[in-house]
Amino acid sequence: MLLKYKYKLKPHKSQSVIISNWLEIARKQYNYRLAERLNWFEATRTPVNACPLNVSVVPVEGIYQNIPEFRIQTRDGRKKDSNGNPITRKGDKHPNIINGYVVWETVQLADLAQTKKLFPEYKSMHSQVLQDVIQRVQTTMDNFTLPDKKGKTSGRPKFKGKHYYNSFSYPQLSNTNIVKNANGRCCVNLPKIGLVPLVFNRPIPDRFKVKTGTVIREADGWYISFTIEDKSVPVEVAEIQPTEQNSKGIDLGLLHYAVTSDGEFVEVPKFFRLSEHRLSKLQVRLAKKSKHSKPWKILKGKIAKLHQLIARQRLDWQFKLAYHLFSDCQVIFLEDLLLANLLRRCKAKLGSNGQFLPNGQSAKSGLNKSLQDAAFGQFVQVLEYVAWKLGKRIIKVDPKGTSQHCWECLSKVPKSLSERWHSCSNCGQELHRDYNSALLIQKIGLLSTQEEDITSVKTAVRAFLPEESRALP
Numbered sequence: 279m280l281l282k283y284k285y286k287l288k289p290h291k292s293q294s295v296i297i298s299n300w301l302e303i304a305r306k307q308y309n310y311r312l313a314e315r316l317n318w319f320e321a322t323r324t325p326v327n328a329c330p331l332n333v334s335v336v337p338v339e340g341i342y343q344n345i346p347e348f349r350i351q352t353r354d355g356r357k358k359d360s361n362g363n364p365i366t367r368k369g370d371k372h373p374n375i376i377n378g379y380v381v382w383e384t385v386q387l388a389d390l391a392q393t394k395k396l397f398p399e400y401k402s403m404h405s406q407v408l409q410d411v412i413q414r415v416q417t418t419m420d421n422f423t424l425p426d427k428k429g430k431t432s433g434r435p436k437f438k439g440k441h442y443y444n445s446f447s448y449p450q451l452s453n454t455n456i457v458k459n460a461n462g463r464c465c466v467n468l469p470k471i472g473l474v475p476l477v478f479n480r481p482i483p484d485r486f487k488v489k490t491g492t493v494i495r496e497a498d499g500w501y502i503s504f505t506i507e508d509k510s511v512p513v514e515v516a517e518i519q520p521t522e523q524n525s526k527g528i529d530l531g532l533l534h535y536a537v538t539s540d541g542e543f544v545e546v547p548k549f550f551r552l553s554e555h556r557l558s559k560l561q562v563r564l565a566k567k568s569k570h571s572k573p574w575k576i577l578k579g580k581i582a583k584l585h586q587l588i589a590r591q592r593l594d595w596q597f598k599l600a601y602h603l604f605s606d607c608q609v610i611f612l613e614d615l616l617l618a619n620l621l622r623r624c625k626a627k628l629g630s631n632g633q634f635l636p637n638g639q640s641a642k643s644g645l646n647k648s649l650q651d652a653a654f655g656q657f658v659q660v661l662e663y664v665a666w667k668l669g670k671r672i673i674k675v676d677p678k679g680t681s682q683h684c685w686e687c688l689s690k691v692p693k694s695l696s697e698r699w700h701s702c703s704n705c706g707q708e709l710h711r712d713y714n715s716a717l718l719i720q721k722i723g724l725l726s727t728q729e730e731d732i733t734s735v736k737t738a739v740r741a742f743l744p745e746e747s748r749a750l751p
């Protein structure tokens with residue numbers, strides 16, 4: 279089990295100078311290394327139909343004369359074979375360019391020695407932190423060039439401005455790095471920075487080992503996030519057989535945050551709206567100040583802190599809601615939401631002579647505010663975590679058709695987003711539309727765990743509804 283524990287750092291003045299200095303150096307290094315990668319990427323990229331597949335068309339020697347062809351290993355490798363001999367040895371020769379492709383990560387890692395010679399300020403930085411910067415570049419380039427499981431890649435990596443590079447990582451920390459200083463205060467021993475006091479508000483759980491530490495800049499100061507791991511704790515969630523009594527369906531929505539199949543309507547709390555109001559007022563004031571002036575900077579700081587407050591309030595509320603939802607059930611059925619689907623525009627409604635009729639899009643755009651967007655994905659994660667912690671279970675259900683079908687008789691009752699009421703002409707069900715969805719989600723969820731060939735509303739309709747009643751308008 280891998281967890282993240284975050285603590286507030288309370289560095290001394292001299293330490294915070296070092297930390298912000300390192301962050302700036304790391305940002306410069308990141309941008310420089312990213313530029314190297316992107317230059318090469320642009321120079322060697324050709325149209326697909328003219329691409330020689332595995333060989334760069336531009337002679338690589340011409341583009342990068344300062345990339346040596348071979349790299350000579352300076353010490354024995356850490357990995358060992360079955361006889362205990364290191365797999366790679368000191369003095370081994372490794373090619374830097376294979377089939378015309380530059381092995382960028384190793385080349386850039388090896389080049390750090392040169393960087394330190396040219397720019398002595400890099401010597402002040404811990405070597406592993408600097409190496410981690412290059413690994414970050416590698417990750418962003420991988421995300422950009424290599425498609426994921428769904429065949430998608432992320433966008434072209436961006437150079438990071440001063441306020442967009444906010445953390446650096448120690449890839450190897452351990453529990454012994456958390457110590458008490460001479461005054462008995464809890465500190466983290468960050469190599470090359472020293473003992474930095476921290477607010478140790480919760481202990482690292484027993485048997486969990488600290489793996490890495492990331493120092494993060496936030497609106498109200500510095501934080502450190504440890505990844506901790508205990509391999510003996512299983513990640514799997516409990517296998518509970520859901521029944522009608524021990525489970526509940528939940529429909530997440532924009533008007534009500536969540537509606538459960540017990541008929542509980544969870545509203546978005548008022549304090550979100552209040553903070554939003556305060557935020558918009560501050561933003562109006564900010565717009566009147568001249569940019570980068572002192573009052574502008576002060577206001578900017580206030581806005582950043584308010585954003586932080588809103589995010590924290592939201593997370594806290596979501597945790598409370600998750601515990602509340604699990605308080606009287608074992609299994610929760612949830613729509614397998616894709617954020618993209620939620621944010622999609624409403625379907626256009628056409629009148630009899632081809633004009634556009636109101637389709638509720640303006641109302642939806644208003645609701646698509648950041649508050650709702652970001653929160654659902656996060657809420658699902660919170661629910662999963664809480665389920666794991668309580669030994670309960672989350673089952674995701676295909677969301678297709680859950681708002682358009684009747685939960686009782688499964689016949690189709692089409693409605694636009696603005697229609698909030700579900701009334702079925704087939705079986706006479708009359709109830710709130712989201713409540714209907716929640717009940718339907720539970721029904722489909724239960725069916726999917728009992729019968730193999732039912733996975734969605736569509737398959738359930740096919741299995742239970744006679745042919746003629748499927749075609750209801």
Ligand SMILES: [Zn+2]
Pocket residue numbers: 684685686687688689702703704705706707
């Ligand atoms: Zn019905």
